[in-house]
Amino acid sequence: MDSLIKKTHHKYRIENLVFLDDDDPEKNLYVNEINQVYSKKINIKLFINRLETHPKRVNYLAKRCSGDLLLAINDDNLIITNNWDSILDIECSKIDMKKPYAIWINSGNKYPFLHCHQPIINRSWYERLGYFYSELFNFWYGDTWICDLSKRTNKCLLCKNILFKEFNAEAFPEEADLTYLKNISNSNMEKDIDIWNSSLLKRLEESRKLLK
Secondary structure, three states: OHHHHHHOOOHHHOOEEEEEEOOOOOHHHHHHHHHHOHHHOOOEEEEEEOOOOHHHHHHHHHOOOOOOEEEOOOOOEEEOOOOHHHHHHHHHOOOOOOOOOEEEEEOOOOOOOOOOOOOEEEHHHHHHHOOOOOOOOOOOOHHHHHHHHHHHHOOEEEEEEEEEEEOOOOOOHHHOOHHHHHHHHOOHHHHHHHHHHOOHHHHHHHHHHHHO
16 A cells, blocks of 8 residues: 555546455454545545455455556555556557556566566456456466456557566465465365366457457
């Protein structure tokens, strides 16, 4: 949240939707921090609910947002680039925003032009598919799904000048929180791998929706 506030040029244009699990043991601390600190600095809408998978949480928020561009940011992400939103405006002027597009920022991974950990989708993409992350999965593969569809349809805009850093639990074990540990203990990673490997026909079907 601090990096979002510090690095965004037009903060009034950002609609920040926050989802908290209703059984989070630190829920009240988060609510107080948002209400007493961050709500005074940026537009925030807070939602407290219980949904069993990460894609369902993201889609819950996506359904309630009004922006032209949708970006899912987790609590292990930092925005590195100053005025990233102004750069994004310039980059998006290169495409027809009435058509579905996924915007790939530089998320710091080894192969930046093959995958993006933080893909942004435009409103047209969301409306064409009706979701941000595929709800086939439990926790992983949401970003991989978007990247796969954007490569298959050539609906991809590369924005290598916008850098985000992800402190994911695989690379930074100290970042593992209760949500991550719960998914690991339930073997959801293995389940999601199996789902991904059997999802080709569905990905082809969803790709055709983006090309209509």
